[in-house]
Amino acid sequence: MPFSKSNPRVKYTLEPNDFNFPTGTLTGQMAEIRNFLNRSGLPVGPIWFSHLSFNLVSVNKSTPSLCFFLSLSVQTITKQVSAMAKVLLSLSLLSLLVSIALADLARIEHPLKNDGSLSILVIGDWGRKGTYNQSLVAEQMGKVGKELNIDFVISTGDNFYENGLTGVDDKAFEQSFSDIYTAESLQKPWYTVLGNHDYRGDVIAQLSPALQKLDSRFICMRSFIVNSEIVEFFLVDTTPFVMKYWTTPEDSHYDWRDVEPRNTYISNLLQDLNNALQASSANWKIVVGHHTMRSVSEHGDTAELLQYLLPVLKKNGVDFYVNGHDHCLEHISSTDSPLQYFTSGGGSKAWRGTYIPNSDKLQFFYDGQGFMSLKLTKSDADIVFYDVAGRELYKWSMAKINQGHLPCNEAM
Numbered sequence: 036m037p038f039s040k041s042n043p044r045v046k047y048t049l050e051p052n053d054f055n056f057p058t059g060t061l062t063g064q065m066a067e068i069r070n071f072l073n074r075s076g077l078p079v080g081p082i083w084f085s086h087l088s089f090n091l092v093s094v095n096k097s098t099p100s101l102c103f104f105l106s107l108s109v110q111t112i113t114k115q116v117s118a119m120a121k122v123l124l125s126l127s128l129l130s131l132l133v134s135i136a137l138a139d140l141a142r143i144e145h146p147l148k149n150d151g152s153l154s155i156l157v158i159g160d161w162g163r164k165g166t167y168n169q170s171l172v173a174e175q176m177g178k179v180g181k182e183l184n185i186d187f188v189i190s191t192g193d194n195f196y197e198n199g200l201t202g203v204d205d206k207a208f209e210q211s212f213s214d215i216y217t218a219e220s221l222q223k224p225w226y227t228v229l230g231n232h233d234y235r236g237d238v239i240a241q242l243s244p245a246l247q248k249l250d251s252r253f254i255c256m257r258s259f260i261v262n263s264e265i266v267e268f269f270l271v272d273t274t275p276f277v278m279k280y281w282t283t284p285e286d287s288h289y290d291w292r293d294v295e296p297r298n299t300y301i302s303n304l305l306q307d308l309n310n311a312l313q314a315s316s317a318n319w320k321i322v323v324g325h326h327t328m329r330s331v332s333e334h335g336d337t338a339e340l341l342q343y344l345l346p347v348l349k350k351n352g353v354d355f356y357v358n359g360h361d362h363c364l365e366h367i368s369s370t371d372s373p374l375q376y377f378t379s380g381g382g383s384k385a386w387r388g389t390y391i392p393n394s395d396k397l398q399f400f401y402d403g404q405g406f407m408s409l410k411l412t413k414s415d416a417d418i419v420f421y422d423v424a425g426r427e428l429y430k431w432s433m434a435k436i437n438q439g440h441l442p443c444n445e446a447m
């Protein structure tokens with residue numbers, strides 16, 4: 036598509052499966068691109084960017100082909116750009132973007148409220164087209180979300196049962212998401228990780244910006260950071276860790292595109308996470324993944340996460356690990372570190388009837404449907420679990436004074 040005055044919007048599509056990056060996160064790079072254009076000597080006149088957006092699938096080093104697309108809105112171009120210049124321009128912008136992206140996990144900035152607090156809901160294991168009480172849980176989330184004036188929602192994965200999405204035009208996206216979480220209070224970003232059931236479908240489709248065109252709330256990436264000044268959420272793609280999905284997939288197909296080989300993917304992810312945690316100066320560090328680390332319910336602990344991920348969390352003073360996968364609500368305290376484990380996987384089908392204790396301290400376990408809220412200030416964290424009727428089942432608070440931890444339980 037050529038530059039021209041009549042066609043001011045020029046789109047470089049370097050890969051079809053791009054991801055819409057939230058506006059504003061890379062605005063700092065605008066100056067670099069302007070400088071590049073000034074230095075390049077390209078046969079173009081003054082170019083004014085009215086809008087510049089970056090879109091990327093993944094910024095994980097384990098992804099062999101980094102995919103970007105860049106759209107430029109050009110207000111004024113005084114000369115026709117030659118074909119060669121266009122190629123040079125796109126290649127140079129690509130290399131600039133690759134160098135930016137390789138440095139870190141993708142990062143989203145989400146502002147705090149004016150009073151310095153942040154309130155969110157956490158839900159997992161939900162996408163069943165409203166069945167298994169998904170709609171009832173959604174209704175209560177809407178009420179609690181309004182009371183707390185939530186800033187966003189975190190989804191701990193298994194977003195679409197049984198086998199993820201079949202493509203970007205899979206009606207399950209609307210039937211299990213847009214048509215279910217309709218309350219006004221839930222019209223906020225949904226920062227979302229993938230679960231093992233999502234990997235059984237078309238993962239590239241679930242990561243695609245085409246879904247954001249259908250429902251702009253749905254922000255799903257493999258691994259990324261949401262930063263809100265006092266807190267950083269590190270969302271981690273845990274499915275590739277679990278060896279049985281690779282070796283004994285049974286009747287299921289797992290979509291390992293952009294993931295295999297497993298070892299490289301995992302080691303790069305752990306390194307990126309470790310670097311990001313070390314660099315974080317947030318008061319609260321919260322890691323989110325789909326799979327359990329510690330759980331007394333059906334799936335129990337995930338051995339690969341205890342072996343590889345847990346040491347990174349403990350070493351870097353992570354406060355909470357939040358997950359789904361087991362279809363219940365749980366709070367477990369580590370007995371040899373300040374780390375707290377929270378399971379919020381009660382978005383639909385539940386009631387497994389399994390209880391297998393482990394050596395860490397079980398604070399709360401509810402083998403049914405529900406969800407979790409989290410309110411944070413610089414010094415305090417308040418966590419509440421709710422059931423399918425919106426009743427508060429359990430409250431837990433923690434204060435940090437001079438980086439010390441003072442837990443204060445209140446079971447109901």
Ligand SMILES: [Zn+2]
Nearest residue numbers: 193230231360
């Ligand atoms: Zn799962």
